[in-house]
Amino acid sequence: MPWPPGSVPLMLAPMQGLTNRALRQVQYDIAAPDVLFTEFIRVREKTPRLISAVDRAEVQATAGAPLVAQIIGQSAERLAQAAVELQQCGVRHINLNLGCPFGRMVSGSSGGAMLRQPELVYACVRSLRRVVTGSFSVKVRAGFDDSEQIFSLLPMFAGEGVDFIVVHPRTVVQKYAGSADHTITARVVAATALPVIANGDVVCARQGRELLRDSGAAGLMLGRAAIADPLLFQRLRRPDCAAADPQQRRADAARYLTRLLAGYSDIFCGDQQILGKIKAVLACFSDVCFDVMVFKLRRCRSVAAFSSELRRWQ
Numbered sequence: 001m002p003w004p005p006g007s008v009p010l011m012l013a014p015m016q017g018l019t020n021r022a023l024r025q026v027q028y029d030i031a032a033p034d035v036l037f038t039e040f041i042r043v044r045e046k047t048p049r050l051i052s053a054v055d056r057a058e059v060q061a062t063a064g065a066p067l068v069a070q071i072i073g074q075s076a077e078r079l080a081q082a083a084v085e086l087q088q089c090g091v092r093h094i095n096l097n098l099g100c101p102f103g104r105m106v107s108g109s110s111g112g113a114m115l116r117q118p119e120l121v122y123a124c125v126r127s128l129r130r131v132v133t134g135s136f137s138v139k140v141r142a143g144f145d146d147s148e149q150i151f152s153l154l155p156m157f158a159g160e161g162v163d164f165i166v167v168h169p170r171t172v173v174q175k176y177a178g179s180a181d182h183t184i185t186a187r188v189v190a191a192t193a194l195p196v197i198a199n200g201d202v203v204c205a206r207q208g209r210e211l212l213r214d215s216g217a218a219g220l221m222l223g224r225a226a227i228a229d230p231l232l233f234q235r236l237r238r239p240d241c242a243a244a245d246p247q248q249r250r251a252d253a254a255r256y257l258t259r260l261l262a263g264y265s266d267i268f269c270g271d272q273q274i275l276g277k278i279k280a281v282l283a284c285f286s287d288v289c290f291d292v293m294v295f296k297l298r299r300c301r302s303v304a305a306f307s308s309e310l311r312r313w314q
């Protein structure tokens with residue numbers, strides 16, 4: 001497992017466009033999530049190269065924390081070959097994306113769309129398990145269009161030797177509409193002996209602790225809320241640690257974004273790309289206490305302007 005036995009792991013979710021190696025390192029330095037995931041790595045079907053050079057660069061380990069590389073693809077053979085290749089690059093833990101509800105993923109047969117073909121899911125899980133030498137996990141939605149579908153997959157996941165499952169209890173067709181129904185997560189925990197990691201809509205520490213308690217999940221995975229506020233990991237670990245007042249939260253956020261900006265300047269090129277990437281992070285700031293700050297940062301047209309706006313908030 002990518003976490004120590006007996007512990008309750010808090011994980012940073014895989015998020016395309018966000019959880020690049022710079023962001024993972026800053027998150028780890030600030031709040032040390034127990035496990036970090038890469039953005040999904042697309043396994044190409046038609047080119048001789050299975051994985052792009054950009055994605056290969058992305059699997060560099062985050063210093064200090066276990067990294068899980070997430071792959072998405074549509075054939076058992078290519079996925080297994082890609083897993084072998086990633087392991088040759090030093091990756092130890094591999095996760096299969098069975099949840100992405102967007103773009104090519106849903107029109108084809110990868111990500112969430114693969115749930116429309118359970119026999120293909122079986123084939124991919126089986127061939128990946130055969131080659132993955134570290135932990136092998138799946139991140140899965142409740143179903144394609146039926147939130148009971150996951151229950152029909154659990155025996156196969158256990159029987160084929162999946163090590164743990166991350167459950168996001170929405171259907172693929174639901175995308176992000178409505179809310180994550182964690183009564184499903186609790187029923188999944190009750191229905192399988194596999195460790196279940198709960199994911200979806202956790203926005204504060206109290207709610208995260210309640211989800212762990214009420215669902216019996218083995219751990220939590222945080223996405224948008226942790227991208228906006230990595231200190232959420234710390235507050236989850238320490239019940240005595242309350243959220244700071246809004247002014248302090250804005251100052252913490254400005255320091256976090258300053259570190260991210262430095263990391264992004266190292267791995268991305270030019271103001272436009274750097275600003276595009278960091279503004280994607282701003283999209284996760286949903287708390288009203290950040291509204292003015294986010295509004296002003298969004299209007300910045302250069303890295304220098306963004307940086308000086310951040311200084312005003314620290």
Ligand SMILES: Cc1cc2nc3c(=O)[nH]c(=O)nc-3n(C[C@H](O)[C@H](O)[C@H](O)COP(=O)(O)O)c2cc1C
Pocket residue numbers: 013014015016017018038039040070097099100139168199200201202221222223224225
């Ligand atoms: C911008 C964005 C990118 C995402 N990229 C991925 C991805 O690469 N792989 C994946 O399994 N899930 C991806 N997700 C889903 C998240 O991992 C997570 O399941 C979802 O955001 C729900 O968790 P949250 O409510 O804590 O954000 C993405 C979500 C968003 C909003």
